[in-house]
Structures are given as C-alpha cells and as structure tokens.
Amino acid sequence: MADSPVRLTLALAQINTRLGDVESNLEQHLSLAKQAKSSGADLILFPELSLTGYALQDLTPAVAVRPTAQDPVFGHLLQASRKIDLIAGFVEADARSRFYIAAAYLARGEVVHVHRKVYLPTYGLFDEGRFFAWGDAVRAFDTRFGRVGILICEDFWHASPPYLLWLDGADVFFFTSASPGRGLSAEPRLASASWVEHINQAYASLFTVFVAHANRTGFEDGLNFWGGSTVFDPDGRRLVQSPYHQEALTLAELDLAQLSRTRARLPLLRDERTALTLRELLRIQAAGAGSAGSKEGGHD
Amino acid sequence: MTDPTAELTIHTDLARQILVEFLRAETQRAGFSRGVIGLSGGVDSALACYLTAEALGPENVLAVRMPYKSSAPESYEHAELVLRATGVQEKTLPVTPMADALFELIPQADSIRRGNVFARLRMILLYDQSAEFKGLVVGTGNKTEILLGYTTLFGDSACALNPLGDLYKTQIRQLAQAVGVPEPILAKPPSADLWKGQTDEGELGFTYEQVDRLLVLLVDGRYSPEACVEAGFPAAFVEQVLERIRRNQSKRLPPPIAKLSNRTVGYDFLYLRDWGT
Numbered sequence: 001m002a003d004s005p006v007r008l009t010l011a012l013a014q015i016n017t018r019l020g021d022v023e024s025n026l027e028q029h030l031s032l033a034k035q036a037k038s039s040g041a042d043l044i045l046f047p048e049l050s051l052t053g054y055a056l057q058d059l060t061p062a063v064a065v066r067p068t069a070q071d072p073v074f075g076h077l078l079q080a081s082r083k084i085d086l087i088a089g090f091v092e093a094d095a096r097s098r099f100y101i102a103a104a105y106l107a108r109g110e111v112v113h114v115h116r117k118v119y120l121p122t123y124g125l126f127d128e129g130r131f132f133a134w135g136d137a138v139r140a141f142d143t144r145f146g147r148v149g150i151l152i153c154e155d156f157w158h159a160s161p162p163y164l165l166w167l168d169g170a171d172v173f174f175f176t177s178a179s180p181g182r183g184l185s186a187e188p189r190l191a192s193a194s195w196v197e198h199i200n201q202a203y204a205s206l207f208t209v210f211v212a213h214a215n216r217t218g219f220e221d222g223l224n225f226w227g228g229s230t231v232f233d234p235d236g237r238r239l240v241q242s243p244y245h246q247e248a249l250t251l252a253e254l255d256l257a258q259l260s261r262t263r264a265r266l267p268l269l270r271d272e273r274t275a276l277t278l279r280e281l282l283r284i285q286a287a288g289a290g291s292a293g294s295k296e297g298g299h300d
Numbered sequence: 301m302t303d304p305t306a307e308l309t310i311h312t313d314l315a316r317q318i319l320v321e322f323l324r325a326e327t328q329r330a331g332f333s334r335g336v337i338g339l340s341g342g343v344d345s346a347l348a349c350y351l352t353a354e355a356l357g358p359e360n361v362l363a364v365r366m367p368y369k370s371s372a373p374e375s376y377e378h379a380e381l382v383l384r385a386t387g388v389q390e391k392t393l394p395v396t397p398m399a400d401a402l403f404e405l406i407p408q409a410d411s412i413r414r415g416n417v418f419a420r421l422r423m424i425l426l427y428d429q430s431a432e433f434k435g436l437v438v439g440t441g442n443k444t445e446i447l448l449g450y451t452t453l454f455g456d457s458a459c460a461l462n463p464l465g466d467l468y469k470t471q472i473r474q475l476a477q478a479v480g481v482p483e484p485i486l487a488k489p490p491s492a493d494l495w496k497g498q499t500d501e502g503e504l505g506f507t508y509e510q511v512d513r514l515l516v517l518l519v520d521g522r523y524s525p526e527a528c529v530e531a532g533f534p535a536a537f538v539e540q541v542l543e544r545i546r547r548n549q550s551k552r553l554p555p556p557i558a559k560l561s562n563r564t565v566g567y568d569f570l571y572l573r574d575w576g577t
Binding site: 018019020021053057058059185186188190218219220222224245 | 306307309310311313314315317318321322325326329466568569570571572573574575576577
C-alpha cells in the first residue's frame with residue numbers, strides 16, 4: 001500500500017444492456033468510460049455480462065470473446081483503459097470452446113486480471129450451469145489502488161469467495177451483478193435487493209474492507225434488473241447508492257486510509273485464524289462430502 | 301407458518317414502477333410504441349389500462365369495449381369511467397353480430413362454450429385492432445386465474461405481454477386502488493360477464509381472498525398441502541385447488557412439439573424474445 005494512492009474515485013456504471021449486441025454495448029462502455037474519466041473517476045465498474053446482456057441462452061457462443069489485445073472488443077476496451085481503469089463483464093471463450101461468465105480488470109492498456117464466475121446458479125429462474133463452464137479460482141490481484149478482488153453475483157451469495165479474497169489480501173472487493181428483481185412484498189424494495197445490500201454491508205463490516213457493487217438495470221423479457229448499486233466502507237457505512245431500476249453513473253470517493261483506521265479499532269484481519277480454519281475445513285471434508293458441500297467432486 | 305394475508309400485501313408504488321417500466325421497455329423492444337387493451341369494466345383490465353396509459357402515454361393506448369347484447373350495462377359504464385380517467389383512445393366493437401351468427405350454427409352450445417366463443421371473438425377483434433392501431437395487445441390475466449386455469453385458451457389469455465400475471469387477484473385490488481381505479485369497479489364482485497348474474501367466485505366455488513391465501517402458501521411459500529390443512533384450510537378445498545392447478549398446466553405452456561431432430565424449438569433452441577434488442 002505504500003506507493004498506492006490514498007483515494008480511489010470509483011464510477012459505478014449502472015447500465016441497461018442490449019441482449020446479444022456486443023457492438024452496441026461496447027459503444028456504451030466506451031462512452032461511459034470517457035464520461036467517468038471527465039468526471040474525475042479513476043476506475044469504472046460495469047455490471048455482470050455488461051458487454052452481452054444476461055439471459056443469453058443459445059446466444060452464448062455467438063457473443064464470446066478472448067480478453068486479449070487482438071480481440072476487436074478488448075482492443076477498444078484496452079485502448080480506453082489507458083485513460084481510466086475499467087472492470088467489464090463478458091463471456092470468455094477458452095481455447096477449447098468452453099464459455100465462462102467473466103469480468104476483466106483493465107488498466108494502462110493491459111489485462112490485469114480476469115475472474116471467471118465460480119458459482120453458476122442453476123435453480124429457480126436461473127439456468128447458468130446449462131450454458132457456462134464453472135470458473136475455478138478466487139484470486140486477489142494488485143492494482144495501482146492496492147490489492148483488490150472481483151466476484152460475480154452468485155459468487156458472493158456464498159460466503160467462501162469473499163473470505164478467500166480477504167485472506168488473499170484484497171482490501172477493495174468489486175462485485176458485479178445482473179440480478180433479476182424478485183420478492184415483491186409490503187417493503188419498499190424487492191427481497192433480492194434487500195438481501196444483496198445486507199450481505200454486502202455485512203462483508204464490508206466483517207472483513208473491514210470496501211465493497212463496491214455494480215448491478216444492472218432494464219428488462220429482459222419479464223425479468224427486471226433492479227440497479228441500486230452501492231459502495232460500503234470498512235466500517236460498514238454506505239458511501240453511495242445508485243437509484244433502483246434506473247440507469248446511473250454514480251461516483252464514490254473511497255478514502256483508502258479508512259482501512260487502517262478501522263483496523264486499528266477492529267483488528268479482525270489481524271486476529272483471523274486461518275490455520276484453524278484450514279485445519280477444521282480439512283477435518284470436515286475428510287468426515288464426508290455431505291457436510292462439506294456436494295459440488296466438490298463435480299467442479300474441482 | 302407465515303401469515304398469508306401479510307404475504308399478499310404489496311408495496312404498490314414499487315409494483316407500479318416496475319410494471320410501468322416493464323410495459324414501456326418491452327413494448328419498445330418489440331418495435332412498438334402503442335398498446336391495445338380489451339376494456340371490460342372489471343378491475344383487471346382497468347388496472348392494465350391505467351398502467352399502460354402511464355407507460356406509453358394515453359394517446360398511444362387504444363381501449364376497446366366489446367359488449368354482447370346481454371352484457372351488464374354497468375360493465376360498459378364502468379369502462380367509461382376508466383376511459384375518462386385515463387384519457388386513452390377508445391373504440392366500441394360489439395361482439396353481438398359475430399357471436400349470434402356463430403350461435404345459430406351451434407344452438408346447443410352450453411354456457412361454457414358460449415363463454416369461450418365470446419372470449420375468442422374478443423381476441424380476434426383485439427388482434428385486428430392491434431394491426432390497425434400498430435399496438436401490442438396488453439394482457440390482463442392475473443396470477444390467480446392463470447394458476448387456476450380460469451381463462452379461455454387463445455381467448456382472454458392471448459396477448460403480446462402481460463403486466464399483471466404475477467399478481468394475485470387480491471394484490472390486483474391493492475394496486476388498482478393505489479393507481480386510482482374508480483371505486484365502483486373495485487367494489488363490485490368480479491365477473492367475466494358471460495351470462496347474466498355470473499360471478500367468478502360463484503362459478504369457482506370459493507372467493508379470491510380464500511384461494512389467494514392458499515395459493516400464496518402453496519406456490520410462493522412452498523408449503524406442503526398437509527401443512528396448509530394443518531393451518532386450517534379445509535382438506536377438500538386444498539385438494540380441489542391443487543387439482544385445478546395440475547389439470548391446467550397445459551394452458552400455461554405452448555403446445556408440446558414432438559421432438560425428432562437434434563435441435564427443436566421449445567427444448568433446445570433457446571432465446572429470449574428480447575434477443576438482439
């Protein structure tokens with residue numbers, strides 16, 4: 001952290017997308033990146049699958065790209081990243097025709113990191129496991145703002161990926177979603193929105209980190225995407241929130257020195273007993289797959 | 301067990317916002333800017349008319365009244381209240397000549413068949429007006445009737461998009477009240493008005509309030525039928541409702557295509573309607 005800037009001005013790009021129209025979504029990315037830069041942002045965070053739209057189904061192979069300078073889509077994004085760091089969501093094709101829901105951190109013309117979604121919801125209204133391969137790594141990575149991490153939607157509905165990012169050194173968590181709104185009740189926000197806000201605030205508090213979440217808006221057939229993007233600080237305070245259900249470019253000022261102030265008060269990271277956790281995890285796993293989770297064999 | 305009445309209570313501002321935006325977005329993505337609604341004088345179509353007028357602008361909504369000679373006069377008057385309040389465009393196309401010509405061919409048709417004839421003739425008129433007005437037919441079916449199959453296939457269930465299909469009838473009433481649907485429409489007993497004195501609740505054999513309380517537990521809460529009986533719902537009622545839901549599944553799905561090839565529409569040719577938009 002010694003050489004890192006103390007402040008990060010983050011732009012949350014809460015956008016609607018065109019389903020399967022990468023060219024048009026790319027144009028929107030480039031124009032918002034420019035707008036964010038001129039508003040003073042250092043980094044712009046786009047939602048899950050921001051270049052493609054969400055419910056792709058059989059469009060998946062047609063919109064898949066490789067995150068390299070040779071790829072025409074990434075060529076443009078990498079060019080834009082010379083002016084402003086950006087995190088964009090896309091479908092990644094690997095060399096063997098497997099498709100991943102992915103998010104890339106681009107800076108100074110380079111691909112700094114690619115995260116492949118490790119939890120693909122395939123239940124209820126979700127069918128991701130039918131079309132996508134499971135990512136297999138949760139890694140923090142270094143940026144000019146310090147060490148950070150990216151997770152995509154269902155990844156942070158599970159507690160373990162944020163926990164791993166924390167232990168791997170991430171102080172700023174970038175979460176991206178294309179979260180379909182559901183759970184209308186007497187409350188003024190949908191149950192899905194409440195849930196995501198609760199857990200993001202909880203992660204910020206439990207891990208004494210910044211948690212930035214960019215969610216999309218708009219509709220795909222009957223699905224609404226609720227927006228409401230947020231940034232929580234290491235004290236669990238909400239720094240900003242974008243409006244629900246409307247497109248917005250929201251700026252948040254992250255005072256990164258808050259990390260050390262909070263941790264001086266609340267040394268949860270210092271006291272975290274990783275060896276104990278690992279020992280117990282190994283014991284639990286050895287005791288039987290049932291209690292350790294059933295996905296172990298299928299996706300590891 | 302959760303309190304079903306509380307579960308059925310909705311935040312009407314939030315519902316209204318989502319549904320208005322849904323109507324606007326999905327109409328535009330389909331390449332349209334206008335909507336067509338069959339206005340019966342009942343609460344469902346009244347609510348759909350209010351929401352669509354708000355989404356697209358009243359000048360872009362055509363409300364069509366399609367009375368039969370024996371339709372209750374107050375249905376026509378109640379539709380008039382909605383027209384005046386929303387300022388949408390309107391047209392009245394009586395189904396009487398079409399229906400009577402058909403009934404001459406099938407004089408033995410019972411009230412169910414006659415009811416289906418009305419619903420399907422109205423569908424023909426709405427889709428014809430859809431072509432003339434260049435507007436999408438906006439559906440008015442609610443979650444209760446969709447689950448119970450209390451609807452005419454290719455009749456009142458036919459539409460391009462449906463803003464109300466995930467709201468139970470009791471929730472429709474809450475939202476209708478919130479958007480300002482006139483009191484006489486809210487107060488009267490729901491009726492398809494297919495014959496004199498018909499009411500939905502008389503025909504179904506239970507009230508919407510009763511059945512919505514059960515449906516929200518069975519469908520949304522995933523409670524077992526046994527748990528609902530334990531909570532005080534009569535066993536015969538629970539069984540009757542479950543059987544209606546099961547028997548009418550075919551009405552809720554497109555007809556099955558017999559699969560022969562490696563890629564078949566409906567099974568493994570999967571795209572949203574919003575494909576490319």
